[in-house]
Amino acid sequence: MTKKDKAIEILKILREKFGHPKCALDYNSPFELLVAVILSAQCTDVRVNIVTKTLFKVANTPEDFANMPLLEIEELVRSTGFFRNKAKNIKLCSEQLLEKYNGDIPKSMEELTKLAGVGRKTANVVRGEIWGLADGITVDTHVRRLSNLIGFVNIEDPIKIEKELMKFVPKKDWIDFSHLLILQGRDICIARRPKCDICEIKEFCNYGNKKNFNS
DNA sequence: CTCCCGATAT
DNA sequence: ATATCAGGAG
Numbered sequence: 593m594t595k596k597d598k599a600i601e602i603l604k605i606l607r608e609k610f611g612h613p614k615c616a617l618d619y620n621s622p623f624e625l626l627v628a629v630i631l632s633a634q635c636t637d638v639r640v641n642i643v644t645k646t647l648f649k650v651a652n653t654p655e656d657f658a659n660m661p662l663l664e665i666e667e668l669v670r671s672t673g674f675f676r677n678k679a680k681n682i683k684l685c686s687e688q689l690l691e692k693y694n695g696d697i698p699k700s701m702e703e704l705t706k707l708a709g710v711g712r713k714t715a716n717v718v719r720g721e722i723w724g725l726a727d728g729i730t731v732d733t734h735v736r737r738l739s740n741l742i743g744f745v746n747i748e749d750p751i752k753i754e755k756e757l758m759k760f761v762p763k764k765d766w767i768d769f770s771h772l773l774i775l776q777g778r779d780i781c782i783a784r785r786p787k788c789d790i791c792e793i794k795e796f797c798n799y800g801n802k803k804n805f806n807s
Numbered sequence: 808c809t810c811c812c813g814a815t816a817t
Numbered sequence: 818a819t820a821t822c823a824g825g826a827g
Contacts, residue, residue: 616823633824639814640823673813677825711825732823750824774823783821784817 593796595744596760602742602793603765606772609792613771615721618644622697622722623689624652627682629717630709635672643672654695657686681709699723712751720767729757730770734777741781743798 616637619625624644631640647668651657657665665679672678685708689695697718698704704715716730729735731750735757739745745756761769777783780791786799794800 629823630825632822634812634822635824636815636822638822671813673822674811674824675813677811681825709825713824717823730823733821734823770823778823782816 594760596762598742598796599744599761599765599769602796603769603772605792606776607768610772610775613768613775615717615771616774617641620648621652622718623654623695624648625721626685626697626710626714626718627652627657629714630681630685631669631672631678633674633678635674639672643669654686654689657683658690678709684708685710697722699725701727712754716770720770724767726763726766729754729761729766731757732770732774733783734774734781735770737783738773738777738781741786741797741799742793 615625617625617628617632618641619628627647628640628644631643650668651660651665660683662679662683665683666675669675669678669682688707689697692698693703699719701712701715701719704710704718705712710718712728713730713732716726716728719725720730731739731754736748736750736753739753739757740748744760745753747753747756757769758766776793780787788794788797788800791797791800
């Protein structure tokens, strides 16, 4: 079975399980999504949503953050971890958006990844969510883990993983592919304790096929 | 490569 | 106690 066939089968099974996948981060504007994704680095979406619920009542535009004292932003985002970096990046990114793009979010990958705190993963998420654009595949910690366990790749670098996945995952499925692997990663293929015994895509997974690492 | 870093599950 | 959570910058 080719990797492409495997990917298509997995997509089919996970679509039946999860339906049409959507971003788990709460937001009401492209800018709010951008901030939420910056905050989501090494932090659960559940935690990010708790923080942004309060944060966006205080500030939810580039102007708001550009004018807010850094220490105040730090306190508001503290519980997401890496809070000094994240606060600094959100403020700097807001200033960059105002200076270069009149407060709007640029569409291109190149422009997005030049913004403070915005790497390839964040840019992929924003582009896919806001405009349905995908000239890349979002590779986060879940996509990386599952791609290796399933046997799609045998590397750890997210950029290289993305390039490999793009070779055989049908382009029309790039956005859903990431969403669905992330959902399966949270639900079943948990890093600490994968529930291979009840995994719906076990038969397509190198790891789950070898042995039943259950409960 | 290292550093950033709090909350949570195990 | 320790690994892990929708990573990015220097």
